[in-house]
Amino acid sequence: MPFPCIKIQQEDFDLTTEINNLRKGHKKIGAVVAFVGTVRDLNEGDDIAVLELEHYPNMTEKALEDIRLKAHDRWNLQTSLIIHRIGKMQPCEQIVLVAVTSRHREEAFHAAHFIMDYLKTNAPFWKKETFANGDTHWVDARMSDKDAEQKWLSR
């Protein structure tokens, strides 16, 4: 593929542009599934002012590429793309994009879901919230994310 399939960046992304690039030149694509994760402005009832994303440079790219290739091994896909933002973000901003293309919809739905579930538990990103009153705290990992990953093992 002539464009990077993994992007770690501070700047926001444009959905139409990214999906058009992902589809370009691939005439067998019939289905595109895109997941966008956004910053909720409420977590456990407190107003979030800023969300900061820390990551582990170099390992992040490797972990995401491993997940992406696992998805391509498991399903018959055309192309795929993972964009994850780092740094500071405001409520309602886009954090992550996972986009997958395939001939038929079943594969793209499963693969995009799979990539997100594995990203959540295997890619070295950490979220830190700053509340309106200035307090900060590191977001706790959710047990349900580990469960979501485990489910793919028995499918």
Added chain:
Amino acid sequence: MPFPCIKIQQEDFDLTTEINNLRKGHKKIGAVVAFVGTVRDLNEGDDIAVLELEHYPNMTEKALEDIRLKAHDRWNLQTSLIIHRIGKMQPCEQIVLVAVTSRHREEAFHAAHFIMDYLKTNAPFWKKETFANGDTHWVDARMSDKDAEQKWLSR
């Protein structure tokens, strides 16, 4: 919701614009799943020159709204949108958009998949292909689409 959740239209749609509208004013959204169906240029090995979408006006809107509400009954969603184009389209053009927002990703993935599976078997649209040599034929329904719908009954 202040914008129509079902759109039947000849003109193409812009993904970024539609998703931004769908998210606007909903601060609890953490997940967006968008499915885009596109015109493959090959079907059963023949080059497709034009795809024409016929539909049943009035019933189409009702059928799609029924499916959309079924998804909202079944999962805890924030907002959802179905756009389906009608008329003539070229290979690689976008045909359909199903977009769903929710707090967490699980619901949005399932609901978008569910809506597409039901749309495929319950919304009155018919595809007619015209090949490069001028031959036309009505696309056959796929048995796998009926199977995909049935799977939701036992989940």
Added chain:
Amino acid sequence: MLNILYFASLKEALGQAEETISATEFSTVENLINTLSERGEQWAGALLHNTNLQIAVNHDIASRDTPLSSGDEIAFFPPVTGG
């Protein structure tokens, strides 16, 4: 009075998109199909003997035993292929 619509390959096979039938003696869709199918082989093949026939009455998916009333809109069409 019944309003009848035909779509896609069915419309082409029957050479007709829409018609109004003034008679009101049709108690069910089955009944209407039987009468329409008397018009000839083309009609019987498209309706009576068509195991893939899809039916809607007043914009809701219906079946052969759905009851009909005057003013109803009945649509006949092949399996849908949108999306």
Added chain:
Amino acid sequence: MLNILYFASLKEALGQAEETISATEFSTVENLINTLSERGEQWAGALLHNTNLQIAVNHDIASRDTPLSSGDEIAFFPPVTGG
């Protein structure tokens, strides 16, 4: 020589993002954790007694019994929360 990285809450708790250890007597991650944890309670709590501790060796997820060689990059961090 080993290069050691700390991330997120662990980095804050230990007041350190990165360090290089010149000794080479560490046969496994477990071994390294034991030595670092001798620095005090803060370290023992963050590493030795931390049941949620995540470990990577040379950018791959590792465990306490992963063997170490000179030149390795070892990272310690809490469970990930991206996406």
